[in-house]
Amino acid sequence: MSNKENEYKELFISEASSSVEELNNLMTRLEKSPAEVKTIDNIFRITHTLKGNAAGMGFEKISKFAHALEDVFTEIKKGSLLLDSEIFTVLFKSIDILTELIDSINSTDANVKYRGIQKKLEVLVENLRKKESAASQTLKTTYTRKSSTTKKTKVAGENPSELQETIDKKNKTDLKDTGNAITEVQDVAEVVVTEETDTKKITFSDVVQVPVKKLDNLLNLVGELIIERDRLITQHENNVSRNEFNRLKRVTSDLQYSVMDVRLVQVGFLFNKFHRVVRDAATSEGKKVDLIIEGSDTEIDRNILQIISDSLIHLIRNAIGHGIEDSKVRQSAKKSESGTLTLSARNESEGVVIDIKDDGKGIDIARIREKVIQKGWVDANAAKNMSEDEIISFIFEPGFSTNEVVNSISGRGVGMDVVKKAADSVGGNIKVTTEAGKGTTFTLILPSSMAVKATLLFEVGHTQYAIPLAYTDAVISVHKSKILKMQNRLMVSHLDKTIETLFLKELFFKGEENVREKAIQSDEKWQIIIIHYNGKKLGLIVDKLLQQKEIVEKPLKKPVDFVKFISGVTILGNGNVCLVLNVPQIIQKLFNYSLNVNATAVA
Incomplete structure (x- = not known):
């Protein structure tokens, strides 16, 4: 082809x-x-x-x-x-x-x-x-029988041949005038056609369809250009004034954001597909549900929209299966017979926010707490001390479901963990708010683009790393006397919360178990980055904090795509490779709920 x-x-x-x-x-x-x-x-x-x-x-x-x-x-x-x-x-x-x-x-x-x-x-x-x-034939037969019993009055021209004779006679009488009239009409028609032909213009559409692959390739090339620009500026900054590079930086940045802008699509492109999803899910559950769409003109990167599309389907089906009640229950609760599901989008400083809101019964937090204890994920005492947000975060764990009966929508323990993974993969986040008897809102906070990622640069063992700002709560400098020790773990207090803390060097490098003892012996302050994921917080102790920087992240490829705790790489202006931390993996691996132990000061 x-x-x-x-x-x-x-x-x-x-x-x-x-x-x-x-x-x-x-x-x-x-x-x-x-x-x-x-x-x-x-x-x-x-x-x-x-x-x-x-x-x-x-x-x-x-x-x-x-x-x-x-x-x-x-x-x-x-x-x-x-x-x-x-x-x-x-x-x-x-x-x-x-x-x-x-x-x-x-x-x-x-x-x-x-x-x-x-x-x-x-x-x-x-x-x-x-x-x-058959009906037409019956009607025709009935009409024929009726006509045969009725006296017919002959009308001139009823027979086609007789009608033509009448027309011919008329033409012989008025042929000259009729001919002139026809000629005049033809002349006028010719003039009109000629004038239209002379003034007709060829127009082109203002829209050009471009395959997504071409845009992806162009964006990759622009990313390489940005990396090369930073390398040149860093290499020559001692010999040339930085002002000399201002125009280069401005033009390349404008080019980068222009290409990113071309990849933006309206969320309505996806939202409008969900009328059928809602209809099918409601029919399957035997419920009545109306879908309301708001903010469909909000723009987001096409790739992000594609990645989270399945997640939105999960959330919509979850709202219909778990949240919205059937008509009888709603009527007894003095609600409208039909449930309402609202899908909305808006732009905020951190990117694009998508809400999936239902007016159902809300999340049964007590039921989730009970299930978590049954599964042995948390002991009863620890579960009682957890906040509602911490309890709700368990719905995103693989294998979690409160439904005892499996049907086409729920009960399999899959779905919500997929939603969380999809949000993580694009550097996004998800929040849940619920009110008993009023409904639940799932809020997806997504970046506008995957091409550029805002990060914080730091050093561990003279090697530079980057951590996405989307997962960064705060950066603090703490003296060792403020660090608490619980059994063999370190804890730091921040904003009235006790947060488990670890040395990133211990996580990344084997044989560095004594790094903690060296730090305790030193009188220098500890540099700690507070990160969060799925309602859990963790402190990472690093050697040196550097700067905030927007980077072009590249995913890890074979044969190093199996490396733990790393989501991708970028190249810095000095030409060095910089690894980007995978915060969800780190917290999932290390977070421990059993914190009900006595704490003592480190020093």
Whole structure:
């Protein structure tokens, strides 16, 4: 396949996918208002266009399937087919098949089973048209019988040949004037056409479609340019005034942020896909749920949106399965019969914030506390002393579920941990607020872009490291007399909280167990970075704090992709490789809840 054919194919897939997404939204709307003519017309128009485009590209399966769906909506438009729950089930299944057929275009081993549902659509239309034909024949027979018993009055021109004779006679009488009139009309038409031809202009769209791979490659090149720029500035800063590089820094920074801006998409691109998700989940649970979308014009990096898309599905299904009550329970609680799920987005200084809010029963914190104790994750005494936020954080642990019965949405103990991992992978965070009887809000705090990451640079053993600011609470300098020792662990007090602290050198380097004793013997202050993850905090003792810096992080690749506690690397201006800490891994590995032991001062 040539490059041009490949581009046409990708363009078709893009447009077809958007069409199917719109079909899902329209079908969800039609299910709530089956008599809405405008919605029916729009569905018919989309299926008709999809059929034609698929035929033009040679995708016969898609074209014929869309044709079958178009025929069904022809009957719906005519009023021959009444919409009920059974018909809607078939129609939604048909849209799912269309999606699979479109997705299979780029798959060599895809085997989409579509013939059964297509045959069902065709038989449905065929049966309706047979009934129409039979009804029409009956009506025609009845009309003929009635006409034969009625006296007919002959009308001039009723017979086609007689009508033509009448016209010819009329033309012979008025032929000259009629001819002149026709000629005059033709002359005017020619003038109009000529004028339109002379003034017609060719216009071009202001939008150019660019494959995401090309944007990714361009952003990587810009990242390499930034790294090289920093290296040059560092290398020559002693010989040349830093002002000499100001223009270079400004232009390269503008280029970097311009490319990042091109990759931004509106969250509505994803949000609008969730009408069908909500509909299916609510139908599965036997509940009534209305979806409200806010802030759909908020922009975010396309890659981030793609990575968290599955997480949003988990949160939506979780809200419907666990949060929103069924109609009877809601009515007894004096709530509206239908639950409300609000999906909203907004820009804040730290990036993009997405809220998934339901008006359900709220999270049963006592039930979570009970489950945590049953699983042996925390002893009863420690669990009683935990805050609500700490208890809620357990829902993101792998294997956690409060549902005893497994169904299509919940009870398997998977889902919420996936949400947390996805947020971590893009350098984001997740918060939960809940109120009994009022509902729950899951808040995803995400960076606007993955291309640039704000970090704090520090040294351990004369090697520089970076830690994402998204996980950094504070940087403190503490004298050893302020450090407490609990059994074999070090604790520091910060903002009225006791936080476990460790030497990062002990974690990274074997044979450095005596680093703690050396530090205790020294009278220098300890430099501590307070980090957080999933409601847990930890202090990291480092050798030297350096500066805050925006970096271009590259993921670890084989054969070093297995290295623990490191998420990626960057290259600093001095040409040295700088490792980026994986905060979630560090806290998950080292955090311990059993802190109910006596503390003594280190010195």
